[in-house]
Structures are given as C-alpha cells and as structure tokens.
Amino acid sequence: MYRTHTCGELNLEHLNKSVNLAGWVQRSRDLGGMTFVDLRDRYGITQLVFNMEENRELCLEARKLGREFVIQVTGKVAERSNKNPKLPTGDIEIIIETLRILNPAEVPPFTIENQTDGGDDLRMKYRYLDLRRTPIRKNLELRHRMAQEVRRYLDSQGFFEVETPFLIKTTPEGARDFVVPSRMNPGQFYALPQSPQTFKQLLMVAGYDRYFQIVKCFRDEDLRADRQPEFTQIDCEMSFVEREDVLDTFDGLAKHLFREVLGVEVEGSFPRMSYDTAMAEYGTDKPDLRFEMKFKELTSLVQGKGFQVFDGAEYTGGICAQGCAGYSRKELDELTDFVKRPQIGAKGLIYVKYNEDGTFRSTVEKFFGEEDLKSLANQFQARPGDLILILAGDRSATLKALSELRLEMGSRLNLMDKDTYRPLWVVDFPLLEWDEESGRYHAMHHPFTSPKIEDLKLFNTEPGKVRANAYDLVINGVEIGGGSIRIHDEKLQKLMFKNLGFTDEDAMEKFGFLMSAFRYGAPPHGGIAFGFDRWVALFAGQDSIRDVIAFPKNNSGRDVMIDTPSGISDEQLNELNLLLRPVKDQTQ
Numbered sequence: 001m002y003r004t005h006t007c008g009e010l011n012l013e014h015l016n017k018s019v020n021l022a023g024w025v026q027r028s029r030d031l032g033g034m035t036f037v038d039l040r041d042r043y044g045i046t047q048l049v050f051n052m053e054e055n056r057e058l059c060l061e062a063r064k065l066g067r068e069f070v071i072q073v074t075g076k077v078a079e080r081s082n083k084n085p086k087l088p089t090g091d092i093e094i095i096i097e098t099l100r101i102l103n104p105a106e107v108p109p110f111t112i113e114n115q116t117d118g119g120d121d122l123r124m125k126y127r128y129l130d131l132r133r134t135p136i137r138k139n140l141e142l143r144h145r146m147a148q149e150v151r152r153y154l155d156s157q158g159f160f161e162v163e164t165p166f167l168i169k170t171t172p173e174g175a176r177d178f179v180v181p182s183r184m185n186p187g188q189f190y191a192l193p194q195s196p197q198t199f200k201q202l203l204m205v206a207g208y209d210r211y212f213q214i215v216k217c218f219r220d221e222d223l224r225a226d227r228q229p230e231f232t233q234i235d236c237e238m239s240f241v242e243r244e245d246v247l248d249t250f251d252g253l254a255k256h257l258f259r260e261v262l263g264v265e266v267e268g269s270f271p272r273m274s275y276d277t278a279m280a281e282y283g284t285d286k287p288d289l290r291f292e293m294k295f296k297e298l299t300s301l302v303q304g305k306g307f308q309v310f311d312g313a314e315y316t317g318g319i320c321a322q323g324c325a326g327y328s329r330k331e332l333d334e335l336t337d338f339v340k341r342p343q344i345g346a347k348g349l350i351y352v353k354y355n356e357d358g359t360f361r362s363t364v365e366k367f368f369g370e371e372d373l374k375s376l377a378n379q380f381q382a383r384p385g386d387l388i389l390i391l392a393g394d395r396s397a398t399l400k401a402l403s404e405l406r407l408e409m410g411s412r413l414n415l416m417d418k419d420t421y422r423p424l425w426v427v428d429f430p431l432l433e434w435d436e437e438s439g440r441y442h443a444m445h446h447p448f449t450s451p452k453i454e455d456l457k458l459f460n461t462e463p464g465k466v467r468a469n470a471y472d473l474v475i476n477g478v479e480i481g482g483g484s485i486r487i488h489d490e491k492l493q494k495l496m497f498k499n500l501g502f503t504d505e506d507a508m509e510k511f512g513f514l515m516s517a518f519r520y521g522a523p524p525h526g527g528i529a530f531g532f533d534r535w536v537a538l539f540a541g542q543d544s545i546r547d548v549i550a551f552p553k554n555n556s557g558r559d560v561m562i563d564t565p566s567g568i569s570d571e572q573l574n575e576l577n578l579l580l581r582p583v584k585d586q587t588q
Helices: 056-062 120-125 134-156 197-205 243-262 275-282 329-339 370-379 395-412 453-460 490-499 504-518 532-540 570-575
Strands: 018-031 034-041 044-051 070-079 092-103 179-181 189-191 210-218 230-239 272-274 315-321 350-354 360-362 387-393 423-427 432-435 440-443 470-475 478-485 525-531
Touching: 018 044, 018 092, 034 056, 044 056, 044 070, 056 092, 134 210, 134 243, 134 532, 197 210, 197 230, 197 504, 197 525, 230 243, 230 532, 243 423, 243 470, 243 478, 243 525, 243 532, 272 275, 275 395, 275 423, 315 395, 329 395, 350 370, 360 370, 387 395, 470 525, 478 532, 490 504, 525 532
Parallel strands: 044 092, 272 423
Antiparallel strands: 018 034, 018 070, 034 044, 070 092, 179 189, 210 230, 230 525, 315 387, 350 360, 350 387, 423 470, 432 440, 470 478, 478 525
C-alpha cells in the first residue's frame, strides 16, 4: 500500500499512529542534525522529519531529495513543537522510518508555489506542472463542485440530461464553425457545434420537456480573457413555458449555487432591466450593479452655448464620481488618455469639478457660466466634492466609451468588491441588428429567437425595432448566460428567415430538418445557456476563464503544451481527399 492517509488529513487524533504517505517533495530544509521535508499531494502538505542521530543513512538519503521528487515514506505521527496554524496538518509531523524514491524529478522550470516565478507562456507550456499549484487546483475543485450542484438542482427540478452530437451540420449566423472533413463522404464536412441549439429544440418536439447538459461548444472566433475556442455551457430547454417561468427556474439555479458553493443567500427574484434602459444608463447590455454612477444624457442641455464639441455631437452624456473633485491635473490627464485609447475611441474628456466651497471649475467654463455648471450638477444630483466627467460624439460609440470610463472609475474608487454579487436579468433585446458589410439584418441572438408578439406588425415596416423575447443573466458586469423563448411555429420561423435574407431554398437547405419537425406538433418552448467557465471564474474571483480550465488554449488558439494545431501527414490528407493551398503571407 503506497499510502494509508493523504497529506491533508492527519492531525493530533493520529498521534503515535504508524502511517504510509506518498506524494511530491514541495521543499526541504537541512538544519544540521535534522532534515525537514514538506510532502505534498492533492489534499495538502505534511511535514516529514529525518533525524541524523537516530538514522544517519536515512537522513543523508533525505538530503538528496530535490523539488518534485515522488516519494513514499513510513513513519509515526508526532506533535510538532513549532506548530503551523496556516496548515490543516500544522499540529503534527511524521518521524520517518523508511524512505523510498518512486521517481526522481528534474528541476522544474518554475516554482510550484502559490506565488510562482513562472510567466503565463511558461506555465502554459508546462501546464501539467502548473496544475500542481494550489490556486489552480482549488479552481478545478470549485469547478467540479459547481458542476455537481448544477446537476443536483436541475435533477430536483425534473430536468433530463441528454447528450447531443459533436459532429453536426454547418449552419449560418454566429461565429465561424470549426469543420471536420469526412473520410467516408469525400468532399463533405461536419461542423463542431457552436451550441446544441437545434438539437435541444428537437428534444422539445420529441416531448422531453425539461432537458439539460453540461456540454462542450466550439467557436472559431478571436480570443480574449473570457473566450476560448472550446468552452463549456450549461445548456437547458423547457416546454410549455413563458419567459417568467424560465427566469424563475434559473433564478433558483443561481441562488442554489450561491448558497451551496459560496454560502451566500440571495433573497427575492433577480431584478429585470430592459436592454434600452441598460444602454441608456450604463452604455452596455451587461451592467455592473455593484455601484451606481448611472449615465445622464445632457445633449439638449449643453447645445447652443457655442462649444462646438457639444453642438456638433449626436449624444453628450456623463457620470458623477462622488468625492473626486480633488482629482489633480495629472489624474484628469490620465483619465483623458484612458478614454482616448484606440479600443475606447473617445476624442477627449470634459470635466466639471464641484468644489467643496460650492464653486465650479471646468474645461468648458469659457462657454458655461456658474449657473450653467450648477444646472449640469443638478442633473446628477451632485454635491460639493463631486466630479462630473462628460463625453460627446456619435451616440453608440460615446455610450461604449462612457461605459468603459464608468468601470475605470469604479475600479479606481474600489467600488467593485469581488465578494459582493449583484445579479440582474437584462430583457427585451432587439431581435435583429443591421450589418453594413453584408447589407442585411442578422439575428442578435440566433434565428430561432421569438419576437415579442406585440411587435410582429413592425416586421414589414421597421424590422430593426422588433424586440426579442430574449434575456441574459448578468452578474457583476459579466454575462453569465442568455436565452430566449423560441419560435415554434413554421410560418413565423419562415418570416424570421425572410428578414434575415434567407431564401426559402436557403432555409430548407440549412434548417429543413427543424422546419419539418415543427409540422409534427412543436410545443411552445424556451431555454437558456450559461457560460460555465465564466460562472466558475466569477465565483473563483478570476479575471480569465483560462485559470478555471484544466488545459486551455492561449490567445492565438494554440495549446503550447502539446503543440497544436499542427500539420497532418500527406497520407492523412489523401485519405480525406484534401489538397492544401499555400498559406498567404499575412504581413503583406
């Protein structure tokens, strides 16, 4: 038996007990007549003691141990004279009687410690070593626990877990598909699913009225901190439901996870906010409600004063940062530089300081008198000591820039406590969005999202104003998941395809199987999909989902540990009937 106990379970109740332990050498310390070794496994760390006076050969052998050696020891549990309250095993140590080196190890390329000296690229290359570090292990333990609690809650609500295929048909809309050539069907390809959307709707047609799965999805899109080419969804669908039925059910899932995983009680239903309100007050469809600082539109108030920046702007708006009137010129210049970054795109920043003595100081005081500035301050219900920050320009671009400025101020003022959670349902999104490049409308969510019934009349006159019966769960400014009530009527689905620019032939080629299924009694249905990686990262207090995925890809979509993607042999290409074209030089 390699071990009778793990390295995280022994305590004073085990005094004088003979034990076997096995694991990795975390570190060792030679103190003359004594050698101490910290032994680590998945469960914790236990201190081993080798005594030169009692067993010289054994002690000398212990001094040869390097970091990450895999060893097995036997010994007796003793009480530590110098206890370590930071460790669950910190009250005891093991007086070693035998030592066996199971496998020596080379010196690792970075230290296997909570605070490592390894950079991101190095740790990604040696991910199997990075996974030994306690922070990463705890993230994966949290992921495991959350998955179990998701299944437990959904099972209690009558949901049925069904697996859906990974090799499916490529469909338009959304991100680019990953495609897989078929050897048995030369010249034809499967696609990896961006989500199981059509299959879960078919399960509703089949009568499986509460479906879920925790499933891998694949999207060939540009990556960032909260995106990976392969990611995990909690995918759910329900029949004979309206929007509030879905939201109430998944209020329950979120509350269950808050309670069982974090020990946080969330009372009452999560608030609902329309897309239009979210954009007008926060400039984003995923507002962070941990702090206020809502936008105020100032367009009509500030025009006509001779200040061209305001007079020529489609939209002027601002935020009020409480207690920041004392910001220095340097700090204001930093904020100006921030909003002028290319990824934010503002041309400049206007400020109004409401000083403690009741006076005003502003970059536009040449055009706005004391009463004008006071009128501006009143729009924000500002008080002496507050700072008003204003942006102007194209409406959509300015709202986006103002949203980034709000988050920057929230960060600077420490208003975004990671231990505070403010969930929110954003509802009533636009059904369609216009794409200038293709010259047609695209589905803002997907082609199967039902429009609000009261907006159907707008399809023929103003399709851009049709609202979707859709909803997103947002927690602390992170979109955790989204869904909609689906179209279950063939005629309405055809109308949707028509507004998306599909001919009848296109629709039948891509979605004929679904259209056909609707003819055999499709029930009203709706559902939602949650980004499981994002949810785990939020609960773990991590900014990147890479830290909660065992083997993630880098920002170029590469796994540098196994060096993929990579080429394949001519033999494989021939079997698949594929001929490669020369790769274009991307620098030209």
